[in-house]
Amino acid sequence: MSVSVSMTVNGKAVAAEVADETLLVTFLRDDLRLTGTHVGCDTSQCGACTIHVNGSAVKACTMLVAQADGCEIDTIEGVSDGETLHPMQQAFKDNHGLQCGFCTPGMVMSALDIVKNNPSPSEQDVREALEGNLCRCTGYTNIVRSILAGAKDMEAR
Amino acid sequence: MEAFNYRKAGSVDEALVALNGADDGKFLAGGMTLLPTMKQMLATPDTLVDLAGASELVGVSRDGDTIVVGAMTTHAAVASNSDVQAAIPALAALASGIGDPMVRNRGTIGGSIANADPAADYPAAVVGLNATVNTNKRSIAADDFFLDVFETALEEDELVVSVSFPIPLKAAYRKFPNPASRYAVVGVMVAQSAEGIRVAVTGAAASVFRADSFEQALSADFSAAALEGLSVDSDNLNEDIHASAAYRANLVGVMTKRAVAAC
Structure with missing residues (x-):
């Protein structure tokens, strides 16, 4: 059917x-x-x-x-504004928040959801909220750094 | 996934008509267990009846000394609901620890308890808080609802409409989560109400159960120290790659003590 x-x-x-x-x-x-x-x-x-x-x-x-x-x-x-990266995408680029990049689209979409629910998350908040996203390259450190930086940039705008 | 017919129900009545019209139909709530199960061909229903359009199944309300949670209310909605947070913070905390954020945005309380996964969190809340499961046919006491592994008292054409949680004097839930899945290796809800103390254990056995000896000890002295020297029998507990039965039995004591301390 x-x-x-x-x-x-x-x-x-x-x-x-x-x-x-x-x-x-x-x-x-x-x-x-x-x-x-x-x-x-x-x-x-x-x-x-x-x-x-x-x-x-x-x-x-x-x-x-x-x-x-x-x-x-x-x-x-739908996240970027044409060729201009969204602050969260830019933060992943600036903080080397990816290696192979396979998990990155999901990481960015989760990051935006995290910031929507909690505009200034702590590192612990981010780590707990990434429970449902697996990365097999980075060890998460730079992903968490990226999301914290992206959240700051978003709040500044 | 095998082919099936998708039916969207706009109400409980429509859902029941659609299910009764199918040879092997299943209700679809959030789909967080059912869809992965169907991908693995462990379930092959010929019809899925989606309950998402039945608005009477969604929402949380406070009715006197009871919190009523609609069956299609998501874990995220329960966790963030101000009435739940104020009246039964242990329930909000339990909901906020199920799976991961994306699962909590789709998964529902009705789907979880109807599925009756032995390692799910909600069964501990339903039994520990002495809730009542309201269906399209009747009201079922928590102690009579969960029967066995993935087995409940629900009949084939019976649908969970809501769950009524009496507001306890105090309660807390503590779980030892599987580090990968966040399912409870062992989870314990401890609650104190005017009717007494309840200790409900999930993850450890085929189905949620009450730790009677713990309840008696806590009734005499509501402190973690009162549980010293007590243990649950490991004979009927689950044993798998994650934990032996003896390890789970020990965890029941540890999680109960932590829950009592957090009350």
Whole structure:
């Protein structure tokens, strides 16, 4: 069976007919070609597929497209202002908050959710809030540093 | 994932009609367990009935000396609710420690208790706080709700509508989380109310259980010292790569003492 869905993705209206069992991350990557949202584990553990649904961070590999019907979706592609990086993205660049980069889109989307809920987080706040994002390169130190710097830059604006 | 039919219900009544019309249907709450289970083909329902559109299932309210949590209320919503934080801070704290932030934004109390994972946190809250599970058919006392591994008193076409938590005099939850999954290796809710002391243990056995000897000792003397020398029998406790049964039995004592100290 198929289901008709419509939603807003990065500010643009999207409508589609998809198989009922289609995962949101598959739809974003394969149909909309928004391949910045990554599939790491596909078992809802690694957080590489983190996006925002109605303003809250969720794992796109553990949600059906049908469940997102009528929702506002934001992915990593919608974060920058054209060629100008978002302060959080810039902070990851400035603080060497990535090595291979695979987990980075999910890290940035989680970072924005952390700052939304807690505009000036402590290091401990950030470490606890990154519970659902795995990085196999950095040891997290520079990611935490990036998020703290990004939060400061966002507050300054 | 195998193909299935997706049905969106706008109300509890619509959800029940949709489920009864399916050969092998399941209710879909937050999907944090069901969808991964279906990806692994451990569950292959022919129909999923999404409850997200049934607005009567969402929200928290205070009704006198009771906090009522709608079945589709997310862990994040329970954790950040000011009524819960004020009346039963232990419940808000428990919800804030489930899984990770993204899971808490989707996962629901109704989904968690209907699934009855032996290592889930919410069963300890439901039993420890002596809650009542309200369904479309009846009200079920916490002590009668959880039966066994992934097994509850719910019938096939029975849906959790809300959970009513009587406000305790004091309560605290402490868990020893698995460092990777954050599921409870052992989690203990200790609560004191006018009816007495309850000690509910999750993660340690097939299902949540009450530590009777601990409750009796704490009734005579509500202090961590009162638990010295007491232990739970490890015979029926879980044993896996994360912890032996004896280790879990020890953790039950340690987590109970920490919860009592935090009350």
